[in-house]
Amino acid sequence: MSNTAVATSSGAAVLEDVVKHFKSGSDTVHAVDGVSVAIPRGKLVALKGPSGCGKSTLLNLLGALDRPDSGRIVVDGADVSGLSGAAEVAYRRDKVGFVFQMFNLMPYLSAIENVMLPMELRGEPNAQGRRTLAESLLSRVKLAPDRHRRRPTRLSGGEQQRVAIARALANDPSLILADEPTANLDSTTGEQIVGLLRSLASDDRTVLIATHDNSIARQADLVVTMRDGKLVGRDEG
């Protein structure tokens, strides 16, 4: 499915023949094995496939948490595979928002403080401005006001994921990368979280959800399917 025609920057993200292998003893794991795909802007995209097929590795590459062995990754017109140093840090902080299966909130910070943290890291100097924006993001993800000052241990799983989504939005990223965001939630709560993620996909923001939950895939505008590190399907919803 290699296709050089994807070499355009019009999409939210474009991958060109991206390869990431891991050495494990004498074995080589072909986690991402020559993936070329264009992810359109403003869509809810599901990345499907069985456990171990390379979904998390692909998300990590898109988020510059890891670097490809070869190939090119262009997000918002910028070549992410070539970033290093301050530019790489700024990309991760400002262009992408991560949402994880285990929520990954800071345990000693309240919900509001968790959401303010990426703004602080960006260097937003106005503390009251950070707090006001965090409050509005927590309202946007529909976390009840009486939960805003609680630490994660005093929030339900669904509430924690809402905080994590608000945190992902803190610096207004163009790409949200959600890795199995409903895997630790009951199905009703999971549906609410998917509905919330869906509402975030807009003209200038793309939401990519790695999942093996078919009910998420059914709600997506586009379903990309991987198997053994390769892209095996691309279906418009």
Ligand SMILES: Nc1ncnc2c1ncn2[C@@H]1O[C@H](COP(=O)(O)OP(=O)(O)O)[C@@H](O)[C@H]1O
């Ligand atoms: N840091 C790593 N070191 C070695 N192998 C890895 C590493 N990360 C992932 N893998 C392997 O790469 C393959 C793809 O993993 P992953 O991207 O986590 O798949 P998925 O998210 O679809 O379950 C698996 O075989 C996994 O064991």
Ligand SMILES: [Mg+2]
């Ligand atoms: Mg995974």
